[in-house]
Structure formats: structure tokens, C-alpha cells
Amino acid sequence: MARDFQAPRGFHDILGSDLRKFRRITSTIRELLKRYNYEEIITPVVEFAEVFERSIGEATDIVQKEMFVFTDKKGRRLALRPEGTAGVVRAYIQNRLYALRPYHKLFYEGPMFRYERPQAGRYRQFHQIGVEVFGVAEPHADAELLRLADEILKALGISATLEINSLGCKVCRPAYREALVEYLHGVANHLCDVCVDRKDRNPLRVLDCKVGTCQEAVKEAPKMLDFLCDECREHYAKLKDYLKELGVSFRENYNLVRGLDYYTRTVFEAVSDELGVAVIAGGRYDYLVEEFGGPPTPALGFAVGVERLMLLVDEPPRDYELYFVIPFGDVHSYALKVADILRKKGKVVELSYRKGGLRKQLELANKLSADYAVIIGEDEMREGAVSLKDMRTGEQRKLRIEEI
RNA sequence: GAGGGUGUAGCUCAGCUGGUAGAGCAGUGGACUGUGGAUCCACGGGUCGCGGGUUCGAGUCCCGUCACCCUCCCCA
Numbered sequence: 001m002a003r004d005f006q007a008p009r010g011f012h013d014i015l016g017s018d019l020r021k022f023r024r025i026t027s028t029i030r031e032l033l034k035r036y037n038y039e040e041i042i043t044p045v046v047e048f049a050e051v052f053e054r055s056i057g058e059a060t061d062i063v064q065k066e067m068f069v070f071t072d073k074k075g076r077r078l079a080l081r082p083e084g085t086a087g088v089v090r091a092y093i094q095n096r097l098y099a100l101r102p103y104h105k106l107f108y109e110g111p112m113f114r115y116e117r118p119q120a121g122r123y124r125q126f127h128q129i130g131v132e133v134f135g136v137a138e139p140h141a142d143a144e145l146l147r148l149a150d151e152i153l154k155a156l157g158i159s160a161t162l163e164i165n166s167l168g169c170k171v172c173r174p175a176y177r178e179a180l181v182e183y184l185h186g187v188a189n190h191l192c193d194v195c196v197d198r199k200d201r202n203p204l205r206v207l208d209c210k211v212g213t214c215q216e217a218v219k220e221a222p223k224m225l226d227f228l229c230d231e232c233r234e235h236y237a238k239l240k241d242y243l244k245e246l247g248v249s250f251r252e253n254y255n256l257v258r259g260l261d262y263y264t265r266t267v268f269e270a271v272s273d274e275l276g277v278a279v280i281a282g283g284r285y286d287y288l289v290e291e292f293g294g295p296p297t298p299a300l301g302f303a304v305g306v307e308r309l310m311l312l313v314d315e316p317p318r319d320y321e322l323y324f325v326i327p328f329g330d331v332h333s334y335a336l337k338v339a340d341i342l343r344k345k346g347k348v349v350e351l352s353y354r355k356g357g358l359r360k361q362l363e364l365a366n367k368l369s370a371d372y373a374v375i376i377g378e379d380e381m382r383e384g385a386v387s388l389k390d391m392r393t394g395e396q397r398k399l400r401i402e403e404i
Numbered sequence: 405g406a407g408g409g410u411g412u413a414g415c416u417c418a419g420c421u422g423g424u425a426g427a428g429c430a431g432u433g434g435a436c437u438g439u440g441g442a443u444c445c446a447c448g449g450g451u452c453g454c455g456g457g458u459u460c461g462a463g464u465c466c467c468g469u470c471a472c473c474c475u476c477c478c479c480a
């Protein structure tokens with residue numbers, strides 16, 4: 001077999017059974033989003049690199065080593081988007097949406113790109129469907145957002161644990177950060193190399209380091225929750241109350257910090273019980289719009305990893321009946337007409353292109369899991385009829401063309 | 405970016421200490437010229453991921469490379 005070309009590493013074709021899972025996931029989510037009255041937005045796959053660098057954070061792994069960055073013919077630095085939020089925020093400001101209404105609820109769907117080492121459920125081009133809410137500071141928006149994430153998982157039959165935490169705001173986080181850095185210096189000899197390096201630069205990330213010694217060292221670390229200012233504490237408490245009233249189960253995870261710098265207050269992840277990885281994740285980012293030059297606008301959102309979910313869902317059953325029209329002999333003109341009539345009646349019809357005897361054609365009907373075979377021979381054509389065979393029962397009857 | 409594993413027919417895989425490539429399933433044709441899921445027979449298909457090296461001879465050994473999988477890192 002000639003393998004002259006293959007897709008670049010981490011880039012994949014999606015087809016067949018995988019694509020049916022893909023569509024099941026995105027259409028289920030879109031259906032739910034419709035009920036929440038989210039409005040779709042399509043933003044470019046390419047943005048100026050600074051859009052991501054400034055929003056996601058210069059010190060993050062995504063920006064430092066995972067972005068596809070290139071220069072165009074005018075020497076401008078562009079990047080393939082590694083996530084969806086930055087582009088939507090840019091679009092929100094550029095299109096002055098804040099001037100239209102007091103708040104907005106948007107969703108996007110599309111490919112994202114990260115230069116990472118591929119693994120199961122992780123590709124260099126992967127797909128996310130995500131939502132963003134702009135202009136709402138109150139915790140009932142956080143609660144409804146988490147409810148939506150919860151509903152998505154339930155609708156797809158996926159068991160996952162919703163983990164939540166609060167990262168505070170610019171009033172209370174600096175003091176916490178200071179306390180944490182101080183603590184980390186005290187236990188520095190127990191930290192892994194990476195964490196020793198990042199304890200000053202990005203101390204929060206040490207909290208969710210997976211290395212055993214780090215987890216041990218961090219057990220007694222000061223908790224953000226103890227440092228929350230009154231407003232943040234109330235926000236977090238109300239969120240938990242609302243979730244309880246809604247019957248959304250969750251687990252508090254004091255070490256949940258997320259890998260993007262723009263988060264404030266609420267952060268959350270839905271961790272698959274089967275895979276142990278996040279399949280939905282997001283949170284609040286109350287300063288990002290302002291940092292991008294827009295008016296001060298509280299905001300929040302999450303992203304769903306489609307490929308991750310594909311590992312967890314079943315292929316949906318076919319939701320229509322298939323009519324397989326079998327021309328037998330020189331009856332093609334008549335068979336074309338029959339297929340046409342059936343399609344006009346809303347039936348799903350495949351007109352057989354198979355050569356060979358009736359037997360072979362019925363074998364193909366079987367292979368395609370056709371519900372009905374519509375057999376058309378010279379006899380049927382002469383009589384202006386078709387023989388309709390139920391492929392399940394084997395029953396067959398002759399119908400006049402106007403009866404089908 | 406670090407470590408490990410695997411690449412042989414469309415798919416799943418076998419191929420021992422180097423000796424000129426196989427099975428099952430799938431495909432095509434036939435047994436069976438207008439009636440399927442079964443059975444039997446036949447046939448087609450492979451530069452053994454790619455490149456180089458060792459050797460009289462490499463699917464097999466060595467080096468490189470690419471891809472996939474796993475564990476880290478990170479993330480959806």
C-alpha cells in the first residue's frame with residue numbers, strides 16, 4: 001500500500017462511527033443550548049498571537065510551548081487558536097456587543113489547536129463546544145452555568161464529578177498568593193523540580209501538581225477559601241446554595257486552579273469518573289474584557305472537549321428507515337422515478353448501484369441494514385408497480401406505484 | 405519536553421535461534437440466470453511504516469526517522 005501522504009501528527013480524519021458519536025455529542029449539546037437561549041458565534045480560527053498571550057497568560061504552558069504561531073507575509077504574528085474564550089472576548093469587544101444589551105449569552109463550536117504530544121482523547125487539532133456569559137456578576141449565573149454542564153453530561157449518559165473552587169478576586173488573591181509563596185518556600189525541599197521553578201512565578205499551579213511529594217507538601221498549605229474577601233466568600237456560598245437547591249451534586253476541591261490565568265472566583269471541572277480527566281471545564285473571568293480594552297464586564301463560561309466525550313459515549317442508533325431500491329434488468333429510468341417518488345414522501349432512499357443478480361443486491365441491502373428492499377424488475381415496470389420487501393420479516397408484497 | 409511499548413493484506417493478528425510472507429474476517433466471482441443474513445469453492449490483493457547499515461541472504465539483527473498507544477508534563 002502506498003502511504004505517500006498521511007495527516008500530520010496529531011491531526012485526524014473523523015468519519016464513520018466516530019463521526020456519528022461526534023455529531024451525537026454536538027447536536028445533543030446544541031439542543032440543550034437552544035433551551036437556554038444561547039446564541040451562536042463563529043470566530044476565526046486564526047487570531048493575532050497577542051490575543052491568546054495576553055488572555056491565557058504569558059507564563060502558561062499553553063502560551064509558552066503549545067501554540068501554533070506563525071508569521072504572515074507582512075510579518076504579523078498570528079496563531080491558531082488554542083482555546084475559544086479569547087477569540088469570543090475579542091469579538092465581543094470589537095462588535096461592541098456590550099452596547100446592545102445588558103448581558104449576552106454566546107456559544108461557539110469548532111476546532112482548537114495545541115502543539116502537544118498526542119494521546120488517547122488528545123490531539124493537536126481537537127474540537128470544543130463552549131459557552132460564554134458576559135455582563136452578569138451574580139452567582140446565580142454561575143449556578144445556571146454549572147447546571148448546564150451537569151445537564152450536558154446527563155443527556156449524554158456520562159458519569160462525572162463536578163469539582164468547584166473559588167480563586168478569589170483582585171482584592172483578596174494577592175494576599176493569598178503572598179501567603180502561599182511564603183509557605184511554598186518553607187517546603188521547597190519537598191517539591192518537584194518543576195514546582196520549585198514555578199513556586200514564585202505561578203504558585204497556584206503547585207497546588208494541583210500531580211507529583212506525590214508535591215501533593216503531600218501542599219496538604220497543609222493555606223487555602224484560598226480562608227483568604228476570600230467578604231464579597232467573594234458570599235459569592236461562593238450562594239453558588240453552593242443554589243446548586244444544592246437545583247440538585248446539582250458537586251465536590252469542593254481546594255486545589256483546583258486551572259491552567260489559564262484569566263480566571264477569578266468560580267472555577268470548575270467535570271472530571272470523568274471513567275477516564276479521570278476533565279471533560280468540561282471553565283469558570284469566571286471578571287477582568288478579561290476590561291483587560292482587552294472593553295468596559296468592565298464580569299463574565300464566565302466553560303468548554304466541552306468533544307474528543308474526550310467521544311471516548312465515553314455510544315454510537316447513536318439510526319433514527320430513520322432505509323429504503324433500498326433495487327433495479328433488476330434494464331429498468332433504470334423507472335427505478336430513478338420510484339426513488340424520486342419515495343424521497344418526495346420523505347423516505348430515506350438509496351438507489352442501488354450494485355451490479356449483479358438479485359441475490360447480490362439483497363446481500364448488499366443486508367449489509368446496509370436496509371429496512372425495506374424495493375425490488376424493481378421488468379415485470380414490476382410493465383405493471384407500474386414495485387415489490388416491497390420487509391427485510392426484517394422477509395414479507396414481500398407488490399404495490400402499485402401510486403400506493404407506495 | 406522526558407521515559408516506555410507497538411508498526412506485517414481493507415480490519416484483527418501469526419510468522420521460533422536471519423533462508424525469499426500466512427490465517428481469520430472483509431472484498432470479488434461462482435455453486436444458486438427474479439429473492440438476503442447460512443454453507444462450500446475459487447480468486448484478487450503486501451515495495452512486512454519509511455530510510456540506511458550488518459550479512460551470501462533481513463519481516464526477523466543494528467542505527468536513524470515517521471506514526472500510533474501508554475506513563476509523566478500539560479490540558480478539553
